[in-house]
Amino acid sequence: MKGGTHGSMPPEVQEELERGAPETRRKIEQVWHLLGRLEDDPPAVSTGDDAWVDLEQRLEAPAPAQRARDRAPHRHRARRSARGRRLGLTIAGGLALLLLGVWLWQQPAQVVAERGDQRIVTLPDGSTAHLNSESRLTYRRGFQAWPFISADRRVVMLEGEAFFDVVPGARPFVVETFNARVEVLGTEFDVRARRGPWEGETRVILASGRVRVSAQHDPEYAVMLTEAGQMARIGQTTAVPDASSLQQAQMNRLLIWRRNGFSVVDKPLPFILAKIERRFAVSIDIEEGLALTDSMTLFYPRGATAEKIINDICLLRQCRYRQTSSGFTMFPADL
Secondary structure, eight states, rough: OOOOOOGGGGGHHHHHHSSSSHHHHHHHHHHHHHHHOOOOOOOOOOOSHHHHHHHHHHHHSHHHHHHHHHHHHHHHHHHHHHHHHHHHHHHHHHHHHHHHHHHHSSSOEEEEEOTTOOOOEEESOOOOEEESSSEEEEEEEEGGTTEEEEOOOOEEEEEEEEEEEEEOOOEEEEOOOSSSEESSOOOEEEEEEEEEEOOOOOEEEESOEEEEEEEEEEEEEEEEESSSSSEEEETTTTOOEEEEEEHHHHHHTTTTTGGEEEEEEEEEHHHHHHHHHHHHHHHEOOTTTTTOEEEEEESSSSSSOOHHHHHHHHHHEEEEEEOOOOOEEEEETOO
């Protein structure tokens, strides 16, 4: 076919053009002209071995446009993969922070008064605890059962001695020791709980309010302290608390440590020396031959030092002492 005239068209096509509208005839003629140009300039086709080589090269190396189209899905997949990795890292980091927060929350809060020191701590509910020397107080952060969920009780664990001033509240306040349990709703009281051959007991002194004292492993048997000066004791081998009443002067002596005083009432020498070591952060050694069983009562409302107390003990016991780099050594007077 040559050109783009009506003469070059098949007769049936020309007949249809004559019947059709002028606008339709014009469009068909334009298409026919374009087809004629394609016929006039046919593409060159290689023959023989050169054609096969050329075909193989084209098959192995796609055209640039085709390569761009082929690379596009890979770029999209790479971008999607990178976004997926970033999202995965973000989620993993968030989970790690959440787990770390839960782990930190599960670690109980602790307050420690070292030897020779005292500490006053405000608890999460506003209550206060005055810790004596070498004492430790442990409790759940915020008094919570779970993060942002309050526990039904305010529970603290005590090792040593502390005086509590508890803020009244709907939730009971509980002090647990190695062998006892003290429950209150709002009051002031002192708890001492130490292990050892000379003082293995929990002792509770009520200053005001009401407390219920029971053995840790047998809460059925309990005593109620309802008046200031009442005291309850639970030994290492007893299950039923022993309650008694103190005179005001006796209670003041037992609680004089809160005003930096020192007091013992009818206690053997090992008990007294252990208390001196805690109170003043010193070490006391005892040489053979010094009697340890007799009990003593000592009271220093103020100005007590380790050396003054040891000097007074030696005057009463007829013994001697010498100062060492870490504290004191006590020995019989005839050595």
